[in-house]
Amino acid sequence: MVLKGETRINKYTDLNKQFVGGQWRTGTGESGIEVLNPYTQQKVTSIQAASQKDIDEAYETAKAAQKEWAEVNAFEKSRIMEKAVRIMEERREELIQVLIEDAGSTRIKANVEVDFTLAITRHSASFPMRMEGTMPPSIIPGKENHVYRKPLGVVGVIGPFNFPMYLAMRSVAPAIATGNAVVLKPDSQTPLSGGTLLGKIFEEAGVPAGIMNVVVPKISEVGDGFVEHPVPRMISFTGSTGVGRHIGEITGRMIKKTVLELGGNNPLVVLDDADIPLAIQGAAFGKFMHSGQICMAVNRIIVHKDVYDEFTKGFIELAKGLKSGDPEKEDTLIGPLINQDSVQRILGEVEKAKEEGAEVLLEGKVDGNVMTPFVLKGTNEVSTAKHEMFGPVVTIIPVDSEEEALRVANDTEYGLSGAVHAGTDSKAMAFAKKMETGMVHINDQSVNDEPLVAFGGEKSSGIGRFGGDWSLDEFTTFQWISVQNTSREYPF
Template sequence: MQTNFDKLFINGEWVKGRSKSVITNTNPFDQSELLTIQAASKEDVDHAYKSSEQAQTKWAQEPPQVKREILEKAVHLVEQNKDMIIDWLIKESGSTYMKAAGEVKVSINSMKEAVTYPYRMEGKILPSQVPGKENRVYREPLGVVGVISPWNFPFHLAVRSIATALATGNGVVVKPATHTPVTGGLLFASIFEEAGLPKGLLNVVVGKGSEIGDDIVTHPIPRLISFTGSTEVGRHIGELAGKNLKKTALELGGNNVFIVLDDADIHNAVESALFGKFYHQGQICMSINRIMVQQEVYEEFVEAFVSRVKDLTVGNPANKGTQIGPLIDQDQADRILKDIESSKAEGAELILGGNSEGNLLYPTVLTGVNNHMPIAKNEIFGPVAAIIPFKDDEEAMKLANEHPYGLSGAIHSSTERGTALASTIHTGMIHINDQSVNDEPHMPFGGEKDSGLGRFNGEWALEEFTTVKWVGVQHVRRDYGPFIEKK
C-alpha cells in the first residue's frame, strides 16, 4: 500500500496538484507538521471527474462478483492496516485511541454492508394496464458521485459513501476536509488501489474549499453530492446542487437532546450522558448538545454527573488512557469559550471547567441553562455539558422541538413512556435508555429539518446512490384506437 500521502490521486496516478496553494497538515494536539500537499486546482477537479466518468461506464457493466471481490479485498486491507489507520486518526484528527479504534471498527462494518450491495441491485416486474404489456423496473448506478468528507470522523464518514457508491456501480471523486486529507481521502486511494479497483474510478482531490469547493458540486459530471458537515455549508451545497438538478445526501449539524425523566435509572443516565457528551470531545454531529433533566431528579443527576466528569483524563490522545483530547483547532476552542461566557452572563452557572490549554478544552459543566442561551441554542461541538431543568413531558417535548435541528437524541425513562415521548420529537433518530451517538450499518442514518436530507446505510443507502429505469415491453401488437392503421 502507498503510505506517502503528499500527492493527489487522479486517474490511478499519484500526482502533484496544480494549484499555487499548499495544504499544511498538522497535529491538533501539538501543532507539529505531518505533511504538506500541493493543492488541487479546478483543472485537477475536471480531470478527476472525467477520469471517473470514463472508468465508470465499464465498471457499471461488471458482474456483481467482480465488484464484491474488490470490496472484500478493501475490507481485508483495512483490517490488516488497522494500527496504521488508528495512528493517522490520532495524529491527524486528534482522536483518542478509544475513538480511533472505534471509528475503524464501525468503518469495517460499514464496508462489509457495502460488500452485499452488488447482489442487492434488485429490479421488479410489474403488471401493466395495457393488454399484452410487461413493465420492468431496473435499478442502475447514478454515474459519478462527488463525496465531501468531514474532519471529525473522517475515515468512517468518507468510506460509508465511497464504498456504497463503488458497490452500486458508480465512480467517485472525493474532496476531504483540509484538516484531514489522509484519513478522509488519501488512505482510500491507497486501499482501493491495492485492492485492484480499476484505474480512474476513484479519485481524491485535496484542496481549499474557497478554490475548488463549488466546482466539486457544480461540475456537470457528478449526479449526486454526498456531504457531511455544517448546516451552513450544507445549505450552500444544496443550493448549488439544486440549480444544477443534482441529488444530494446531506448529513448536517445537530442540537441533540438527552432527556432524563423522573422515573429514569439515574446511574445509567449519567453513564450514557458521559459517553454521548464527551466521546471525541463532543465533536460529533450526534453528540449530546442539551441535557434536559426533570426537576424532581435534577439535583441528583447533576451531582452524580459532575462527580463522573471530574474523573475524565485530559491530554495527549496518543496515550491510551486519555479520554478527552484536543479540539481540531484553536478557532473551535475560542468559539466555545465565547458561548460559555455569554451564557454565564445570561445566568448559567459554571460548575466545572470552562478553561483551555492550547486546543485542549477541559470538560465543562453548566447548570441553570435555558433553551435560549448560546450554549444551548448553538451546536457546541465540544466537551461542554449544558444542563436544562424542565417540568413535565409536555415541556420536554416543547423544548426539544424548539430549535431547527433534528438529527439524533436520547430519552431515559420507562420503555413505554420514553417511546411515547420519542414519537413527539422531530428527529431522524432517537434512542431509549441509551445515548445519542449510534450508527449501525443496516439502519437508516440521517436527520430532519436543518439536520439534512436523505439517509445513509442499508437499503436506504441503496436508494440514495442509485436510480431506477422503467422499461416497458409490449409483447403483442397494441391497439391504439382511432390511430389504428386503416386497411
C-alpha cells in the same frame, strides 16, 4: 512522499498527493496545505493543493471509467469490496495511527471509527448482488414491464474532519459497490484519514483506475467548483448546516441528487423515573466522546426537576474524572479539538451564555487545543444550548414536567439525534415518537451508528438516509423499460 521522521505514518507512501485516474501526483493548485497534528501542533506532512484543473480531470476520468465499471460482474465488484475490508483489518493499527495524528482522535475513538468503517464497507460488499430488476404487472394487455436498478454515474463526496475516515467511507463504499465512480474531497484539515488513505485502500483492493479519485483543494482557490461541475449526478455532503444549505441551493438549481448530513442540537432527556446512574453514564459518553466533536453528540441535557440534583451532582463528578490530554494514551477520552479557532469559538459561546444568565457548574480548562469539560445550567435560550457546541460543553436544563421536556427538546431548528431515559420502555417509546429527530435512543445516548439502520436527520439536520437499504437507494436510480409483446389498440 510522507517522510519517515515527520510522522510515524510511513507504511503507505504518497499520502500527501492527489489521486486522479489511478495516478498519485502533485496538485497543480497555487497553495500548499500544511497538515498539523491537532495535539502536538507538529507538522504531519504538507500537500500541494489540487486546482480546478485537477478536479475537472478527476471528474472526467471518473466519467470515462464508470461505464465499464458498471458492467463488471457483480461477484468481482463484491470481491474487491471484501478485499478492501481485509486490507483495513490487516492495517488496523496503521489506520488508528493516521486518525490519531491527522485528526487528533483518541485511541478509544479511533478504534470505534475503524469499526464503523469496516462495518459499512463489509455491508456494501453485498450491494453488487442486489442491483436486480423487477417485473411489475401492467394494466395494458400484452405489455411486459421491467424496472432496473442502475448506478447514478459519478458521485462527488465531501467529507468532514471529525470522523473523517468513516463519514467519507459511508458514501464512498456504497457508491463504488453499486457501480458508480467517486471523486472524494476530504476536509483539508484531515486529508489523510478522510481522503488519500481511502484512495490507497481501494487502489490496493484492485478498484480500476478512475473509479476512486481523491482531490484536496483549497476552497479559497476553487470556490464551488467541486459541486458545480456538470459531471457528478450526485453530491454527498457531511458537515455544517450553513455549508449544506449552500450546497443544496447549487444542486437544486442544477438538478443533482443530494444527500446532506448536517449539524445537530441533540437532547438527552432524563424523566422523573429514569435510572439516574445509567443516564449519567450515557450522557457523559454521548457528550465527551471525541471531545464532543460529533454531529450526534449530546448538546443539551433536559432533566426533570425531581431528579435534577441527583443527576447533576453525579454527572459533574464523572466529568471531573474523565481523562483528557494525549490521544496516544489508551485511557484518554477527551483529546484535542481540531484547531485553536475551535477552542476560541467555544470559549466565546461560554462567555456569551454566562452573560445571558447561564450558571457555570463546572469550569473547564484549556491547554493548547485540549479543553476539559464545561457544564452549565441554563435554558434553551442561552448560547450554548441554542448552538451546536462541537466541543466538550454541555447545558443542563431543568424542567417541571414531561410535557415541558418534550417542548424544550423539540424547540430547535435541528433534528438529528437524541436520547430519552425513563422508568419503562413504553413510556420512553411514547416520548421518543414525539421527538422531532431522525434518530432517538432509549436508555442510551445520542451517538449511535450501525450499518443496517436508517441514519439521518430532520429539519435543518439534513436530507436523505445512510445505512442498509437506504444507502442502496440513495446511490442508485431506476429505469423503467417496457416491451409491448402483442399489438396494442390505440384510440385513433
